[in-house]
Amino acid sequence: NKEKLSLLYDQANSIDQNTLTEATAKNLKAALEKAYEILNKEDASQQEVGQAYELLEKSINDKKIKADKDAINSLLEKYNELDKEEYTEDSYGEFEKVLNKAKEVAKDTEASQEEVDKALNDLLEAFENLEKKEIEVNLREKLEELVKKAESEVKKSGYSRQSISILKRKIYMANRTLKNNNSTDEDLQKQIDDLEFAINNFCLLYTSPSPRD
DSSP, X not given: OHHHXXXXXXXXXXXXXXXXOHHHHHHHXXXXXXXXXXXXXXXXXXXXXXXXXHHHHHHHHTOOBOOOOHHHHHHHHHHTTOOGGGBOHHHHHHHHHHHHHHHHHHHOTTOOHHHHHHHHHHHHHHHHTOOBOOOOOOHHHHHHHHHHHHHHHHTSSSBOHHHHHHHHXXXXXXXXXXXXXXXXXXXXXXXXHHHHHHHHTGGXXXXXXXXXX
């Protein structure tokens, strides 16, 4: 009967369509329009009412919340700037596969939060597995350059106090290693790796709204 359809219509109409994925929002809107049409049709048959109810109920049950992609988009922006020539061919090849998959998920308007989170975690793991080419470098000079880069990141606005504190700690440890004349290449390389990782993943520490339910 129409009374039951009317109650379901009110329930569906209270859903914020801006929080839904593009496809499910479109389906919900179409189902609402059909239900509205039937509710205002004086001679609507019981079959029409039933069909409108089933369509609206399905659109509610099938709705998908739009995923929060701020973190993965920020990470993709940073990782797109990586120089592939600095890494071994095999390790960068594996990283690139994961990178391209993450790009697909980020562009997918129907991607769930679970899919986005998995792509993000896979990308972080792939970055950690990258292997640098063995080339002659002045590790002390490289660490000094990284410290300058990290200090410029700290000056940017929009980061939480916790994220700034973490990066400042990494900068402090790097500077302490640089000031120690007895620091070995292994010591310098460890600080380089730690600081590079902190800089490349600094975007993940942005203050962001709580995930939607």
